[in-house]
Amino acid sequence: DIVMTQSPDSLAVSLGERATINCKSGQSLLYSSNNKNYLAWFQQKPGQPPKLLIYWASIRESGVPDRFSGSGSGTDFTLTISSLQAEDVAVYYCHQYYTTPRTFGQGTKVEIK
Amino acid sequence: QVHLVQSGAEVKKPGASVKVSCKASGYTFTSYHIHWVRQAPGLGLQWMGMINPGLNSTNYAQKFQGRVTLTTDTSTTTVYMELSSLRSDDTAVYFCARQTMAVWGQGTTVIVSS
Numbered sequence: 001d002i003v004m005t006q007s008p009d010s011l012a013v014s015l016g017e018r019a020t021i022n023c024k025s026g027q028s029l030l031y032s033s034n035n036k037n038y039l040a041w042f043q044q045k046p047g048q049p050p051k052l053l054i055y056w057a058s059i060r061e062s063g064v065p066d067r068f069s070g071s072g073s074g075t076d077f078t079l080t081i082s083s084l085q086a087e088d089v090a091v092y093y094c095h096q097y098y099t100t101p102r103t104f105g106q107g108t109k110v111e112i113k
Numbered sequence: 114q115v116h117l118v119q120s121g122a123e124v125k126k127p128g129a130s131v132k133v134s135c136k137a138s139g140y141t142f143t144s145y146h147i148h149w150v151r152q153a154p155g156l157g158l159q160w161m162g163m164i165n166p167g168l169n170s171t172n173y174a175q176k177f178q179g180r181v182t183l184t185t186d187t188s189t190t191t192v193y194m195e196l197s198s199l200r201s202d203d204t205a206v207y208f209c210a211r212q213t214m215a216v217w218g219q220g221t222t223v224i225v226s227s
Contacts, residue, residue: 001175040214042158049208049217050158061215093158095214101174102148102160
């Protein structure tokens with residue numbers, strides 16, 4: 001199974017400041033034949049299902065604010081919230097869809113400082 | 114509009130089975146596979162398996178192999194997840210999600226308690 005490891009486990013950021021979450025996979029998620037990274041990011045608020053934010057490591061899902069961005073390739077990926085808003089308080093998960101079993105990171109809780 | 118609507122909460126005794134439904138609407142049912150993901154209280158997301166309704170093919174996580182069964186009913190555009198030999202650590206919210214995981218069901222709470 002591909003192990004996904006996020007850091008940090010929790011993060012407190014002031015409103016309007018940048019939040020950065022890292023995700024490391026146990027093997028490369030870059031598929032050479034199409035040069036795509038099979039990595040997604042989700043946001044989950046209490047009592048709700050996860051919400052897809054980013055796929056192919058850096059493509060924002062329709063409707064997702066542009067303060068959310070994804071970067072990275074291979075085994076190291078980053079989700080950045082450029083200017084944290086109150087509504088961004090949530091747990092964020094990275095997810096690999098390179099192979100089955102699909103696996104998720106353990107989650108990073110983002111709070112307001 | 115694409116929707117996945119799941120069945121209601123369940124309370125089961127250890128050793129029993131539970132069957133959760135996920136009714137799809139707003140798209141061609143057989144064109145997209147459905148994943149099942151669970152989340153134990155206060156914990157992270159765990160992928161259980163997926164089914165291709167068009168081919169009726171399945172792919173299960175090793176952890177659940179032999180205990181989970183995914184089935185479909187194309188006449189009602191519904192996917193079912195049955196989990197058997199329930200244990201207390203199967204207490205969780207169970208979600209269905211469409212292929213890219215851009216669309217999720219609302220979740221079904223399953224409590225396993227004697």
